[in-house]
Amino acid sequence: MSRDGAPRVGIVGGGQLARMSAAPAAALGIGLRVLATSPDESAAQVINDVALGRHDDLDALLAFADGCDVVTFDHEHVPPAHLEQLEARGIAVRPGPAALFHAQDKVHMRQSLTDIGVPCPRWRVVEALDHIQEFAEDVGWPVVLKTSRGGYDGKGVWVVASPDAAADVLAVPLPPGAQWLAEERIDFVQELSAQVARSPHGQAVAYPVVRTVQKDGICAEVIAPAPGLPENRAVQAQEIALRVAGDLNVTGMLAVEMFDDGYQLYVNELAMRPHNSGHWSIEGARTSQFENHLRAVLDLPLGDPHLVAPYAVMVNILGGDVGNLYSAYRHVLARDPGLKVHLYGKQVRPGRKVGHVTVVGHDLDALVARARHAADYFAGVIDE
């Protein structure tokens, strides 16, 4: 318990998702503790209750969790056995280890989604090149190869167009416990993300379905709601996300990333935490994904997830050649008084997500142009 009867939420991981949880926690008077590896980590810079330690160190996890009413996550990398240890000691872990394992192991995720009838790209566990060749005879080249564990932001994913290319990928060492997963490559017209918040007592709310634009496997841009998505397909995407949340017993925020090939939807990935595809919700939704994640893991009634304007556009700021993001403010803020900037306090490295910008309003083309301009200026891609 924190003060005055308010609970304390512990977040494993000190990245930007934990950092952006600080604002709704303070507003709601909820205590917030993070487990970070260094006081310089993004969230540790702004949160005053920081436990230092690694997410894969059971003793560090236990010390961190002592005094937390519920433990949740900034990332999916905590070993499942550690989470079971926390639960065995009576600590509420949300999402629970069984649910979270779907976001940790893509083969497990594919099997569970297939079992509950959620549409996926065709997939197969492969152990050798001839398995991939057999699979490609069914689905055609190119084929997508993934490590079942340990991938993120495009890492651990390869698109291979030939047996030779597949053989090169198979030569990459697998992370511990991982398998090779081959998937059909979907020729999509757009990528979507459907986010829901779900609480332990079973209440769930669905956010507007958004378009995500990836560059080099990294989320670059999000438009809420997904432009041109027919109403019935948007509803279908929300139904899929609600079904996944319910059937896999997810608590907290769930992001279901999907391909839309113009005919149907296919689930690509799951994330069980606030997600880059929902950063727009800080200014663009009545209740942000960060607030609803806290409300969900505390089993509080969930907040209204609807848009507050016709459109919200979020563009990530990727590290570029300019190390000093603050120096861009004079130009960027003067040019666009309605722009909302979020910097994560992270060391700038080329291609690293170091912040994002959001704009909210009516004119989609103008919003996209404004957000891209600001992100490009921060990245040093343009200088006026």
Next chain:
Amino acid sequence: MSRDGAPRVGIVGGGQLARMSAAPAAALGIGLRVLATSPDESAAQVINDVALGRHDDLDALLAFADGCDVVTFDHEHVPPAHLEQLEARGIAVRPGPAALFHAQDKVHMRQSLTDIGVPCPRWRVVEALDHIQEFAEDVGWPVVLKTSRGGYDGKGVWVVASPDAAADVLAVPLPPGAQWLAEERIDFVQELSAQVARSPHGQAVAYPVVRTVQKDGICAEVIAPAPGLPENRAVQAQEIALRVAGDLNVTGMLAVEMFDDGYQLYVNELAMRPHNSGHWSIEGARTSQFENHLRAVLDLPLGDPHLVAPYAVMVNILGGDVGNLYSAYRHVLARDPGLKVHLYGKQVRPGRKVGHVTVVGHDLDALVARARHAADYFAGVIDE
């Protein structure tokens, strides 16, 4: 300097205004330090760079300011001589001592406003009962008596209807350095607040003029924009606030509280910091007063102050009989998924401001009813 070229802002005082500054500081990657008297103070609970000490202790102020790029305020109680000491040592103080003195001494404020031609209630410094009687012969009873220094939230203000009542007030000991100020009582149709942000290089933005409703001298409710206020009078209120900010060289947020008697406006009070009448702006404006205060004192370009919806309504949560505000969440959040709650982490005492709620939308009557219901439920005034 904080990290990566970003500056550090120091806020003197650990109340809810400093607490609510944490969210925009984190978003913008700006370092934030507070000078608080205890780690239990509202802002110290959520900000990780806390200097402990009193605002009237020069050594504590100097130690706190060391490493801050600019010092600003959660309240107006720092002795002017201390602020001059900070400035003499090269520390940027915003607003500066000369400007801030107008918010510290009501006689000085009345004289300056009168000098620059801003409409005020008729006023006079009074030293004895016969001065009050002379003044009342001009302006009529009742008369408003104020201590020129040390008042807040209705304290230090009396409305007296007779010489006997005035004599009782004059028997109250004056705070150090204070004088008695007599003012004409304005028979207003509504009270207004006009907020502006102004930066050292002279950029200023004006927020929509809001209606404030006071109960027992404490702000109870704010409606943005002020309903029924004619456009030309709203513009006049904004012009007055911009003129005051410019002529008194205010930097940061300025709130100008006014009476509207249906014919003209009269300035009542000034506050040179984020103000209760602007809490609605967190969700209701494109740029909150807390963000624009930070941007202004850092001389960054200011953000768009406009409403994001036709109306925003804020109602303060005043401490009641219920000590545990968190226990109200299950009811309040379930009843109204669009409600935004801000609790300040303050010990509940009857009549003390311990939080506020905001709702944003189209239907003013419904918004007012929703916000009042939630605040009353938190206060224990109603139980369903």
